[in-house]
Amino acid sequence: MLKKNIYDIYRAHQNQLLDGFPEHVKQLKKTAFDAFQKNGFPHNRLEKWRHTDLSKVLDHDFECYFEPEKKHIDIEKIFQCELPEMDTYTVIQYNGWFLSRYSDLSKLDNGVIIGSLNQAFKDYPDIVQAHFGKYTDINSSAMQALNTAFAQDGIFIYVPDNVVVEKPIQIINILDAPHNAFVQPRNLFVVGDNSALTLVHCDHSLEHKLSLINSLSEIYIGENSFVDHYKMQNKDADSTLLTTINAHVEAASTIAANALILNGGIIRNNINVKLNGPQAKADLKGLYLVDKHQHVDNQIFIHHAVPQCLSNQLYKGIIDDQAGAVFNGRILVDKDAQQTNAFQTNKNILLTDEANAYSQPQLEIYADDVKCSHGSTVGQLDPDAMFYLRSRGICEHSARMLLMYAFASEVVQTIAIDALKERLDNMVTKRLKGELSICDQCMLHCSEKAPDFLRMDIKPLV
């Protein structure tokens, strides 16, 4: 079982895990493993993990991928996509490794660098070393420590000063393993001053074994820049997806993060944002639609370190059957962070008696000139609204659909890219109707003739 084996796995592959990294990164990785080893995998007795249980998953054995796949992967064959309405630059991550189709690292005309983090350590050591590990606290989270210890590759994106990347960059994370797979991608996104970047992150499984993904993305945003991050999660019931985004935001810059969670086994998303310069802004939104035994957990931490910053959180979810949802929104306002605005909303609709939601705001405010609000609700569909709709001839099923769609669309309607909004809107509608397949999970239109294994056991949310 992974819970016990992880130490042996580490020891057996330690050389590989450290191979090629500069000395101080090697040291960091070793320290990270020591930090992990202190308490091991998280468990329910920890306050932060009280409602999310990994123990069953960790009882299984998993294989890790310590090398990139050597055989040629004809990605167009296993993953046929076309994108008529949205023009993206696509990057593929295959079992955690950057999949090189043309080269390991490309530098575009505008100076943008996209490719393998592992390669970037060699080709752009200055940029990588200035940021790698700098926004991650390995002592605060066992999973982040473990990711740091095991990190070998992931996506590296660098946007220099004064560059607006017009096309969204789409990262498709493909898991293609005949065994239970444990992967720990590590991404680094560095955006300079006066620049803009849109990222669309999708996960895709090609096999139906157990999977455990523990990914970590560090994002540095210089001054007066904008990063728009979309995450699509539509995984099968056998997958456990633990993701962390650690964002460091400088003055007058914005991080916008949107998570759309449509299916999955266990999903836990951590977003940690440090607002580090005046007028920095964090705009975080999430929508989760879960049923059966699915479990989704959003852990948000916003650190207002300087004055005049703004943070906004809007998380909404519809929970059916025996599914569960957890929301923990922590806001920390430092003593000097005057004129802070921090808002938080979490709304949950439970469709059955067995569905459950835990919502917990955590406010730690040490400044006195602060505007802060938080609200959380857990409830059913409004019976008065249901009767109102039905009294006009709309059947119960359609009335529920209308109300659920309206509830969900508050999040979807804020998406800035029209083509993406339309596509996500369509996916939410399909999800509510029970017509969503995992083939729909990427932003792209998969080929009509998607193989059968891409079709999940799906049922309507109502």
Place this chain on the structure above:
Amino acid sequence: MLTIKNLEVSIDDKVILKKFNLEVKPGEVHAIMGPNGSGKSTLANVIAGREGYEVLQGDISYKGKSILEDTPEERAREGIFLGFQYPVEIPGVSITNFLKTAVNEVRKHKGLEPMPAAEFLTLLKEKKKIVEMHATLASRSVNQGFSGGEKKKNEIFQMAVLQPELAILDETDSGLDIDALRIVANGINSLKNKDNATVVITHYQRLLDYIVPDFVHVLFDGRIVKTGGKELALELEEKGYDWIKEEVEM
């Protein structure tokens, strides 16, 4: 068209309507008046099929058939419309989308194809005029942030679009200014014909100056204690309900 016989209704074990009888024929206008809490909205809700009420006795039949087992949507599709005393705000659902769904579900029930988009838009435009509804209101979420008067106008607008055979209007006149009252009343009148019927629940005789009732019923403590012509409304306006109470107690 609507026959209510010996109806007894309770909510949370509290009996609200007792031995209630009412007969409404096509083409008629009935007014129901009565003090606060006498059971007027309860009656309207029970006819429309709202959950939570227990029918202990008696029957409601519509077009010759009992409707007690029917869902609210089945009753609506058969032509029953309830104008709400307190219209519900539904954030995120636009009036246009809501009415399109309603119209097409009713059509589907009748075996008709969905209404073509252009025809539907023309219909909305035409009906908006009836209640002089502001053009932008229909693109907003149902009742969200509407003023009291706008909500009531919106009820009549929906009625105009759905063209019911039996309309039960629960205090559609309260909260309206003098002009809006006239507009709403004219709207109701213009939808009137010899085949449909209207039941207006109101506290004020003023509405009945515009919508002339064939019958005025006084509901008191869950029962109709007096029925008369439109002059009964005038009498109530003048004397209040005390004399009725006394009559009942005697």
